[in-house]
Amino acid sequence: MSGFLSLHGIRKEFNGVVAVDTFDLDVEPGEFVSFLGPSGCGKTTTLRMVAGFEQPTAGTIRLAGKDVTYAKANERNIGMVFQSYALFPNMTVAENIAFGLRVRKEEGSARSDRVSELLDLIHLPDKAKSYPNELSGGQQQRVALARALAIRPQLLLLDEPLSALDAKIRDDLRAEIRRIQRQLNITTIYVTHDQEEALALSDRVVVMSKGRMEQVGEPFEIYNNPATGFVASFVGQLNRLPVTVEDPALGRIRMGRNELRTTSMIEAPTGAGVSLMMRPEEITLDDAEENVLEGIVETVTFLGSIVRVQVGVEGSKVIADLFNERLLELPEAGDSTRISFPPHACWVMA
Amino acid sequence: MLPFFLFSGMFLIAPAIILAYRSLEGPDGTLTLDNYRALTTDTVIAAYSMSVRISLTTAVIGGLVGFFLAWAVSMGGLPRPFRSGLTTFSGVASNFAGVPLAAAFIFTLGRIGVLTALFQLIGVDLYGGGFTIYSYWGLSLVYLFFQIPLMVLVMLPALDGLKQDWREAAENLGATPGQYWRRVALPVLLPSILGTMILLFGNAFGAHATAYALTGGLLPLATLLIGQQISGDVLNNPGLGYAVAMGMVFIMGLSIVLYSILQRRSERWLG
Amino acid sequence: MTISTAPIPVSTDAEAPEAPARRNRFWAWVIFIMTAVYFLIPLGATFWWSLRAEADKLGFEAYRRLFEDANFWPSFTESVVNAVAAIFLSLLIIVPTAYWVTLRLPRLRPVVEFITLLPFVIPAVVLVFGLIRLYGRPPLLLTATYDSSRVLLICAYAALSFPYMFRSVDNGLRAMDVRSLTEAAQSLGAGWPTILRRVIFPNLRVALLSGALLTFAIVIGELTIALFMAQQTFGPYMANLTRSKVYEPSAMAVVAFALTWAAMGTIALITRPGKRG
Numbered sequence: 016m017s018g019f020l021s022l023h024g025i026r027k028e029f030n031g032v033v034a035v036d037t038f039d040l041d042v043e044p045g046e047f048v049s050f051l052g053p054s055g056c057g058k059t060t061t062l063r064m065v066a067g068f069e070q071p072t073a074g075t076i077r078l079a080g081k082d083v084t085y086a087k088a089n090e091r092n093i094g095m096v097f098q099s100y101a102l103f104p105n106m107t108v109a110e111n112i113a114f115g116l117r118v119r120k121e122e123g124s125a126r127s128d129r130v131s132e133l134l135d136l137i138h139l140p141d142k143a144k145s146y147p148n149e150l151s152g153g154q155q156q157r158v159a160l161a162r163a164l165a166i167r168p169q170l171l172l173l174d175e176p177l178s179a180l181d182a183k184i185r186d187d188l189r190a191e192i193r194r195i196q197r198q199l200n201i202t203t204i205y206v207t208h209d210q211e212e213a214l215a216l217s218d219r220v221v222v223m224s225k226g227r228m229e230q231v232g233e234p235f236e237i238y239n240n241p242a243t244g245f246v247a248s249f250v251g252q253l254n255r256l257p258v259t260v261e262d263p264a265l266g267r268i269r270m271g272r273n274e275l276r277t278t279s280m281i282e283a284p285t286g287a288g289v290s291l292m293m294r295p296e297e298i299t300l301d302d303a304e305e306n307v308l309e310g311i312v313e314t315v316t317f318l319g320s321i322v323r324v325q326v327g328v329e330g331s332k333v334i335a336d337l338f339n340e341r342l343l344e345l346p347e348a349g350d351s352t353r354i355s356f357p358p359h360a361c362w363v364m365a
Numbered sequence: 366m367l368p369f370f371l372f373s374g375m376f377l378i379a380p381a382i383i384l385a386y387r388s389l390e391g392p393d394g395t396l397t398l399d400n401y402r403a404l405t406t407d408t409v410i411a412a413y414s415m416s417v418r419i420s421l422t423t424a425v426i427g428g429l430v431g432f433f434l435a436w437a438v439s440m441g442g443l444p445r446p447f448r449s450g451l452t453t454f455s456g457v458a459s460n461f462a463g464v465p466l467a468a469a470f471i472f473t474l475g476r477i478g479v480l481t482a483l484f485q486l487i488g489v490d491l492y493g494g495g496f497t498i499y500s501y502w503g504l505s506l507v508y509l510f511f512q513i514p515l516m517v518l519v520m521l522p523a524l525d526g527l528k529q530d531w532r533e534a535a536e537n538l539g540a541t542p543g544q545y546w547r548r549v550a551l552p553v554l555l556p557s558i559l560g561t562m563i564l565l566f567g568n569a570f571g572a573h574a575t576a577y578a579l580t581g582g583l584l585p586l587a588t589l590l591i592g593q594q595i596s597g598d599v600l601n602n603p604g605l606g607y608a609v610a611m612g613m614v615f616i617m618g619l620s621i622v623l624y625s626i627l628q629r630r631s632e633r634w635l636g
Numbered sequence: 637m638t639i640s641t642a643p644i645p646v647s648t649d650a651e652a653p654e655a656p657a658r659r660n661r662f663w664a665w666v667i668f669i670m671t672a673v674y675f676l677i678p679l680g681a682t683f684w685w686s687l688r689a690e691a692d693k694l695g696f697e698a699y700r701r702l703f704e705d706a707n708f709w710p711s712f713t714e715s716v717v718n719a720v721a722a723i724f725l726s727l728l729i730i731v732p733t734a735y736w737v738t739l740r741l742p743r744l745r746p747v748v749e750f751i752t753l754l755p756f757v758i759p760a761v762v763l764v765f766g767l768i769r770l771y772g773r774p775p776l777l778l779t780a781t782y783d784s785s786r787v788l789l790i791c792a793y794a795a796l797s798f799p800y801m802f803r804s805v806d807n808g809l810r811a812m813d814v815r816s817l818t819e820a821a822q823s824l825g826a827g828w829p830t831i832l833r834r835v836i837f838p839n840l841r842v843a844l845l846s847g848a849l850l851t852f853a854i855v856i857g858e859l860t861i862a863l864f865m866a867q868q869t870f871g872p873y874m875a876n877l878t879r880s881k882v883y884e885p886s887a888m889a890v891v892a893f894a895l896t897w898a899a900m901g902t903i904a905l906i907t908r909p910g911k912r913g
Contacts, residue, residue, distance in 0.1 A: 088536045089539050097534060101533070103535075105553050114548070148633060372794070373754070373798070434668065442661035443665065458675065472681050478681065479684055578874075592761050592863075618757045
């Protein structure tokens with residue numbers, strides 16, 4: 016097991032409380048890995064151990080073959096971007112970007128060349144002499160990114176860099192981060208609680224909960240084949256119907272008087288009570304040959320590109336996300352309706 | 366609103382205006398700047414320069430000590446209760462000026478003071494060596510008792526305004542703790558430090574009660590001079606007394622304006 | 637990618653660097669102890685003196701003599717009455733002003749802030765100079781009798797308290813978002829008297845009390861203005877005592893320090909986060 020960055024058996028306790036437990040990860044050069052989880056899941060603590068702001072209680076961190084577990088933060092040559100931007104308010108944009116080069120005693124002309132190079136990279140060449148408080152949040156975060164990249168770091172860490180920004184700017188900057196990361200081919204770790212960000216940006220996603228890794232995988236894999244109930248419910252919306260197993264081999268299950276079928280594996284024995292899971296976007300209101308349930312429309316929420324319909328089915332609530340086409344006929348609350356989903360789109364969990 | 370303006374007008378603004386008006390009035394009732402020209406009289410110069418020296422000394426020393434003390438309890442790794450204890454104590458000590466403070470120092474470093482006696486026991490004769498509590502250094506020592514706590518009270522929130530993220534960002538970019546303080550923390554704190562030192566300057570410059578209680582009228586100080594001028598015309602020139610008072614208002618006003626400007630900049634950075 | 641469950645021992649490659657924090661703590665202690673010595677010695681020395689009024693033994697004789705001094709209680713009570721009067725006068729003027737400036741006339745805020753800062757610009761000795769010159773002769777003769785001078789003194793104290801009172805009340809109003817509260821009360825049908833009495837004042841209690849206590853701490857032993865207005869209050873009494881007696885002033889200083897401590901300690905107590913209202 017080796018990687019460009021490798022975390023091995025990382026554990027962190029704060030006054031006896033375990034924040035991160037048995038964290039193992041190998042990151043390849045140029046890879047973009049996200050740590051995804053709710054607040055308090057240990058993702059930021061793990062990132063801070065990589066940066067050198069915290070020391071693990073146990074385990075080792077290796078970077079480019081060197082053990083850096085207890086190396087000082089200012090000797091790791093890792094670039095970091097903070098949620099609060101953390102730009103130095105007493106310095107101009109150019110001075111902020113040059114800071115890391117200045118403390119490295121890099122020569123003046125090389126320094127200013129590097130600064131203008133980075134200002135071009137972040138598309139802010141005319142803001143060199145501005146102070147941080149004269150910039151918008153999105154601009155400040157781009158400067159913070161440039162500052163972190165200026166020192167030619169071996170590794171780039173981003174700690175919820177978009178959380179403090181407005182939705183529109185967030186999307187723009189998200190694309191920008193990905194573009195720059197690709198362009199520089201820099202190994203990157205990205206911490207976020209926003210599953211959309213993690214899925215959109217990453218080569219691989221690490222889903223964390225309560226200090227533990229729940230699943231590691233490519234975004235597609237995480238979304239479509241969640242390994243645990245936590246991953247399934249945290250990443251994306253999920254419907255959960257109580258069913259009983261009829262025939263595990265054939266994938267037959269029953270909900271009340273409805274026969275249902277799944278193509279995924281059922282590990283529970285006949286007669287066991289389990290949950291049938293499915294994504295809202297895979298449910299349709301059309302009639303189909305199988306997996307049809309009858310219900311009453313409870314609410315209809317117009318969300319722009321999506322219309323979210325909540326249907327009550329035998330005491331359970333099912334959410335169906337319908338793509339908003341012009342010809343879509345919206346149901347109304349109180350209507351009785353049929354919902355259906357293909358057998359390959361649902362799976363059983365205990 | 367009206368009562369506020371009326372009241373301030375009667376008891377703050379009008380008294381200042383009448384002094385300003387009188388300071389421009391010659392003995393014969395004509396408008397003149399003679400009184401301001403007379404400010405170069407030896408007595409006045411002596412009083413002002415002593416006031417300025419004491420205020421500068423206590424502002425700089427009080428400012429530095431207060432800053433380091435605030436740093437010690439907020440980021441120096443001292444036990445947590447020290448901080449709230451010091452905050453309360455600073456609230457007390459910064460308001461503990463006047464007669465009781467003067468008395469406390471007389472009992473400590475006066476001729477019969479406890480510390481004076483202790484020094485005598487180990488063979489050091491303070492007063493024989495030329496020291497007296499009724500002097501420039503003596504009064505400065507007394508003023509520091511309220512200057513240091515005032516600095517602490519203003520600096521604690523300013524130090525809290527230093528974001529942990531700035532330190533980590535600097536460290537992450539390769540800066541040593543020394544480089545972080547030199548290039549980030551101190552420049553960011555500088556407006557607040559300087560502004561508060563100016564505030565301390567004004568605080569000492571306008572202080573009357575402590576100096577009066579300590580020295581009576583022994584030390585030439587601007588505030589004491591004005592006090593004497595109220596009771597009787599010690600300058601033999603009523604107009605000059607008004608000019609001395611206006612000079613004080615001018616210096617105090619200047620220091621408050623500088624303080625506000627620096628404080629505003631500091632708030633923009635540390636807010 | 638591997639997920640291992642076996643516990644991995646702590647790496648021994650390098651030791652955790654704790655040295656800078658320890659060096660900081662050393663200097664923090666040095667600074668703290670040195671300043672503590674500077675602050676505690678005068679207090680300790682004064683306290684020690686106050687116990688030595690009787691020859692050859694320590695005791696509270698100085699305090700007994702102080703409290704039995706014919707002028708102690710009259711001057712002290714007079715100062716307390718003055719302080720309370722000044723506080724109420726100040727509250728009566730500042731609370732509505734701060735309220736209106738926050739709610740109705742934000743344009744006037746800079747002006748009001750400037751005026752409330754004037755006591756910092758006009759030192760007490762200059763203020764009393766001006767007051768005497770202004771009210772010391774007809775037609776506004778206020779210094780003629782002791783009682784009229786006393787009224788003038790109280791007014792001056794109220795003016796002196798403006799910076800503290802305004803700041804305190806203003807912070808209190810900001811903390812409670814006075815605009816929303818007022819609008820909410822209005823929409824529920826409350827009139828102005830009800831809003832002030834039932835909504836604003838209860839929420840401002842802490843701010844008002846700390847402003848009042850601060851004013852009290854400053855005014856109770858005030859010397860300069862009282863001295864030149866020939867008032868027999870606590871400040872001039874203490875100054876006189878310092879000059880005329882040997883042991884009583886030390887007891888007096890200890891009592892004054894305790895009074896200031898009580899006022900500031902109460903403020904610290906009531907303004908502690910989580911203990912509002």
